[in-house]
Amino acid sequence: MSVDQVPDQMRASVLTGVKELAVELVPTPPVADDEVLVEVAAVGVCGSDTHYFRHGRIGDFVVTGPLILGHELSGRIVAVGADVPDARIGERVAVEPQKNCRRCRECRAGHYNLCPNMEFFATPPIDGAFAQYCVIRTEFAHALPDSISDEAAALLEPLSVAITTMRKAGVTPGSSILIAGAGPIGIICAQTARAFGAAEIIVTDLVPERRERALSFGATKVIDPAAVDIAAAGLDVHAFVDASGSARAVFDGIRAVRPAGTAVLVGLGNPEMTLPIEHIQNLEITVTGIFRYTDTWPAAIHLVASGQVDLDALVTGRFDLEHAAEALEADLDPASLKAVVYPR
Numbered sequence: 001m002s003v004d005q006v007p008d009q010m011r012a013s014v015l016t017g018v019k020e021l022a023v024e025l026v027p028t029p030p031v032a033d034d035e036v037l038v039e040v041a042a043v044g045v046c047g048s049d050t051h052y053f054r055h056g057r058i059g060d061f062v063v064t065g066p067l068i069l070g071h072e073l074s075g076r077i078v079a080v081g082a083d084v085p086d087a088r089i090g091e092r093v094a095v096e097p098q099k100n101c102r103r104c105r106e107c108r109a110g111h112y113n114l115c116p117n118m119e120f121f122a123t124p125p126i127d128g129a130f131a132q133y134c135v136i137r138t139e140f141a142h143a144l145p146d147s148i149s150d151e152a153a154a155l156l157e158p159l160s161v162a163i164t165t166m167r168k169a170g171v172t173p174g175s176s177i178l179i180a181g182a183g184p185i186g187i188i189c190a191q192t193a194r195a196f197g198a199a200e201i202i203v204t205d206l207v208p209e210r211r212e213r214a215l216s217f218g219a220t221k222v223i224d225p226a227a228v229d230i231a232a233a234g235l236d237v238h239a240f241v242d243a244s245g246s247a248r249a250v251f252d253g254i255r256a257v258r259p260a261g262t263a264v265l266v267g268l269g270n271p272e273m274t275l276p277i278e279h280i281q282n283l284e285i286t287v288t289g290i291f292r293y294t295d296t297w298p299a300a301i302h303l304v305a306s307g308q309v310d311l312d313a314l315v316t317g318r319f320d321l322e323h324a325a326e327a328l329e330a331d332l333d334p335a336s337l338k339a340v341v342y343p344r
Contacts, residue, residue: 006037006079011343012131013324015067018056021325026068029127029135036088036141037079038095041150043129044072044158045327045339047184047268049122053328059271063124069328070128070341071097071121074153077141084138094153096140096160096297097121097129113292120292130324132343142297145305151340152304152311158185159309160296161266162192168264168290169239173197176237180225180253181244181267182210184314184337187217189241189266194218195308202235204249209334217313231255231276238262245269251276259283266290314338 009025016022031037048058049069056063077091100107100115107115122128144153162185171177175198179186182205193201203214204225211222223230230252238261240253245267254263255276263285280287303309317339319327330339 006031006133010132011321012068012127013321013341013343015053015063015069019053019325021053021328023321026131028133031079031081031135032137033081033083034137035081035135036077036084036093036138038073038075038093038134038136038141039078040073040075040129040132040134040343041092042074042154043070043341043343044151044154045070045330045341046072046158047331049128050328050331051268052122052124053325058268061124065125067122067124068127068130069122069324070130071123072154072157073097073121073129073134074144074150074156075134078133080138088138088141091141092144092146092150092153093141094144094148094156094297094301095121095129095134095136096142096293097136097157098140098292099137111294113294130321130341130343142301144301148301148304149312151315154340155188155311155314155338156297156300156304158188159192159300159303159311160293161185161290162188163296163299163303164290164293165189165241165264165266166192166196168288169241169262171196171198171239174199175239176200176202176235177239177241178202178204178230178235178237178253178256179219179241179243180204180230180246180249181242182207182214182219182222183243183331185266186241186243187214187314187337188309188311189243190214190218191309192303195303200237202237204230205244207334213337217310225249225252239264241266243267247273254285254287255279257283257285260285262286262288264288264290315340318342 101117
């Protein structure tokens with residue numbers, strides 16, 4: 001359809017209060033000259049979505065008005081802005097759900113994920129994708145091969161987190177890596193570490209079902225951190241990734257890193273933690289975090305299209321807009337990995 005044929009309103013699941021969602025008719029977002037209108041096909045539920053749903057805030061990001069959640073998405077381009085070729089209409093795409101300013105110091109340095117003026121889907125006050133349509137700048141609508149399903153395409157977003165993590169961790173063929181947490185990000189990190197060539201992929205989790213599941217998604221070994229002292233187990237890994245947010249997991253995981261190794265903090269936990277500073281200093285451990293991603297979708301598409309990462313197998317629940325609240329609570333089941341919402 002052309003821009004002038006876009007419906008004025010669309011259905012959306014709107015967060016109206018803590019644990020309060022309503023399916024409403026809301027204005028369809030206007031399409032700027034450099035943007036495309038995407039008819040949303042599938043939206044993965046992220047931990048940040050559940051946090052806003054349950055608590056109304058994440059740190060300094062506070063929900064102060066109605067908000068549409070969801071930032072892991074795929075869809076089809078149905079209209080384009082004046083500066084975008086009409087040939088894009090009809091393309092299946094995975095959406096990189098952010099809009100940077102292009103002008104600040106970080107953007108000009110190529111670190112657009114750190115843009116202080118970033119508008120990121122489903123981060124107050126920017127609406128997300130639990131809706132029939134969304135708009136995104138054309139360069140952040142990544143064309144997909146037919147071999148990638150709508151569900152897998154939506155999950156290219158958390159895969160992008162894992163790709164950024166592996167790049168930061170310096171994972172190369174033959175590396176050893178310890179991953180704390182076998183939730184969605186930990187499992188995707190395990191698969192991605194395998195795709196990057198890691199020879200030893202150790203995953204820790206307190207839940208037996210999650211440890212067992214990690215073995216089918218790339219882990220070469222799993223450990224119960226309640227039964228084994230991770231810091232004293234002699235793991236001696238090249239890299240540690242925390243996907244749990246647990247202060248104890250972070251402390252012990254850093255202690256398991258060999259000299260000149262790297263620790264990457266991905267999980268959301270306490271804003272302040274105690275770290276093993278002597279170990280970090282004496283062994284010259286690099287400790288860093290990640291914040292979203294930069295230029296990862298091409299790599300993510302390749303990893304899925306080539307069969308090196310299986311995202312379809314992560315989907316454990318499917319919900320329509322009317323049952324989005326159930327999707328946001330699905331993580332309470334230890335057997336759940338990824339819930340997907342279908343706004344059509």
